Amino acid sequence: MAIETDTDVVVVGAGLAGLGAAERLRALGRRCVVLEASARIGGRAWTTHPAELGGVWFDMGAIWLHDAENNPLTSIARNAGDPLLRSDAIRVERGFVGQRLMTQAEQTEYAAAWPIFEAAADTLIAAHGDVSMRAVAEHLGDNPWAASIEAWEAAVICTVDGDRFSARDWRRNALGGSNLVPDGGVGAFVQRRLGLGIDIRLNTPVTRVRWNGRGGRVVVETPSGAVSARSCIVTVSTGVLAGGGLVFDPPIPARARDSIAALPMGLAVKVALRAVGPDRLDVPLHCSVEQRVERIGDPLMPFQCWPFGRDYVQGWIGGSVAEDLARAGSDATAAFALERLRAVFGGRVDALFRDAPRLITAWDADPYVLGAYSYAVPGAADARAALAEPIGDGHLLIAGEACHVGYASTVAGAWISGQDAATAAA
Numbered sequence: 001m002a003i004e005t006d007t008d009v010v011v012v013g014a015g016l017a018g019l020g021a022a023e024r025l026r027a028l029g030r031r032c033v034v035l036e037a038s039a040r041i042g043g044r045a046w047t048t049h050p051a052e053l054g055g056v057w058f059d060m061g062a063i064w065l066h067d068a069e070n071n072p073l074t075s076i077a078r079n080a081g082d083p084l085l086r087s088d089a090i091r092v093e094r095g096f097v098g099q100r101l102m103t104q105a106e107q108t109e110y111a112a113a114w115p116i117f118e119a120a121a122d123t124l125i126a127a128h129g130d131v132s133m134r135a136v137a138e139h140l141g142d143n144p145w146a147a148s149i150e151a152w153e154a155a156v157i158c159t160v161d162g163d164r165f166s167a168r169d170w171r172r173n174a175l176g177g178s179n180l181v182p183d184g185g186v187g188a189f190v191q192r193r194l195g196l197g198i199d200i201r202l203n204t205p206v207t208r209v210r211w212n213g214r215g216g217r218v219v220v221e222t223p224s225g226a227v228s229a230r231s232c233i234v235t236v237s238t239g240v241l242a243g244g245g246l247v248f249d250p251p252i253p254a255r256a257r258d259s260i261a262a263l264p265m266g267l268a269v270k271v272a273l274r275a276v277g278p279d280r281l282d283v284p285l286h287c288s289v290e291q292r293v294e295r296i297g298d299p300l301m302p303f304q305c306w307p308f309g310r311d312y313v314q315g316w317i318g319g320s321v322a323e324d325l326a327r328a329g330s331d332a333t334a335a336f337a338l339e340r341l342r343a344v345f346g347g348r349v350d351a352l353f354r355d356a357p358r359l360i361t362a363w364d365a366d367p368y369v370l371g372a373y374s375y376a377v378p379g380a381a382d383a384r385a386a387l388a389e390p391i392g393d394g395h396l397l398i399a400g401e402a403c404h405v406g407y408a409s410t411v412a413g414a415w416i417s418g419q420d421a422a423t424a425a426a
């Protein structure tokens with residue numbers, strides 16, 4: 001690659017934030033080059049068609065457009081005529097206490113416990129500035145549903161155990177509205193609609209960003225050459241930023257480094273097991289299955305059974321259990337999922353899933369992501385806004401899901417954060 005001295009903005013990463021930045025720059029009439037380390041665009045929005053699951057589309061990372069009514073990607077999909085599946089509307093939910101279904105009274109009690117949990121978080125945050133999600137659960141120790149809610153909101157949704165997670169970050173990022181799924185997958189939607197007409201160089205990992213050069217220019221180095229620009233927008237995950245594979249020269253200010261340290265990556269693992277046989281466990285198609293968590297800190301692994309009428313179940317495990325399983329390997333992960341299914345459905349799952357074709361995601365092993373998405377440690381919810389602050393008179397900007405306040409950790413947050421950085425750079 002030749003050095004391009006006349007580029008306005010160089011963008012590092014072609015995930016949602018990088019693509020959002022490039023789209024905004026084009027709208028503002030600025031030239032830009034996007035450098036992407038991997039062989040595809042989309043980053044953590046990645047649709048595959050795994051043979052293990054019969055070749056159906058499968059999102060390895062993001063699947064839902066959260067808060068769909070206000071999500072900017074919803075309008076892009078709608079304007080393009082892309083069908084959006086109403087996953088919420090067709091979903092059936094089954095809650096279990098041990099191996100029996102929750103009673104109607106328990107379901108009512110569980111539903112009532114969520115606003116109680118939120119109010120307790122707000123009270124503790126008002127009193128202490130911030131607390132961990134674990135502190136909120138312990139504050140409600142007598143409530144039989146507090147452990148389930150903490151497990152859902154921390155380890156499952158935010159991919160980190162409650163004792164490491166800021167309740168203030170959670171309250172800021174609680175997403176309302178409905179969840180829509182682009183038919184064919186979010187990753188496929190991104191490939192189809194968001195990278196068009198942009199100068200994207202794939203297989204081009206950036207190794208060094210020299211950001212206070214002469215005349216305020218930024219030079220971005222890759223194994224195949226360097227790109228020089230007036231500004232640079234870096235959109236890699238906080239896992240990559242903390243990992244040191246991408247060197248800033250000179251180092252970025254302490255405020256930005258502290259923010260990266262305060263926004264580490266959690267981990268979530270998706271486990272899909274394909275049924276071998278006709279048994280459908282007496283649950284309807286597209287059915288969510290969860291089991292009450294009896295003790296604070298115990299793991300919760302919810303399952304989506306027969307999603308969109310398919311012949312597999314998909315489990316989701318997050319937090320330190322996911323990290324332990326990732327270290328232990330895919331056999332241990334599949335065995336853990338089977339044990340969780342057995343805890344609800346009993347021994348019939350053995351015949352259905354033993355030696356079943358399976359798919360297990362491994363975002364921790366992707367060197368260009370290194371985890372699922374960011375969370376704020378207790379006391380550090382403000383780090384998201386701090387990380388988005390322009391560096392070096394605005395010649396260097398950091399964007400991505402970790403930088404958004406409100407839609408943090410989502411495709412929408414990444415997209416908007418990239419667009420905001422582009423506006424600032426332009």
Ligand SMILES: Cc1cc2nc3c(=O)[nH]c(=O)nc-3n(C[C@H](O)[C@H](O)[C@H](O)COP(=O)(O)OP(=O)(O)OC[C@H]3O[C@@H](n4cnc5c(N)ncnc54)[C@H](O)[C@@H]3O)c2cc1C
Pocket residue numbers: 012013014015016017018035036037038041042043044045060061062063064065066204205206207235236237240245246268269270361363368369371372373399400401402408409410411412414
């Ligand atoms: C399992 C899972 C489920 C999820 N579910 C949802 C969901 O349902 N809904 C939702 O809204 N969000 C979900 N998310 C989160 C969402 O996917 C992310 O928040 C979002 O995609 C992040 O976009 P980004 O642009 O900030 O980062 P990324 O997608 O990580 O993009 C950064 C890009 O930079 C590239 N890169 C890294 N290092 C370099 C380098 N040195 N040089 C050049 N390029 C580099 C990477 O390859 C990547 O393409 C999920 C994520 C995971 C992992």
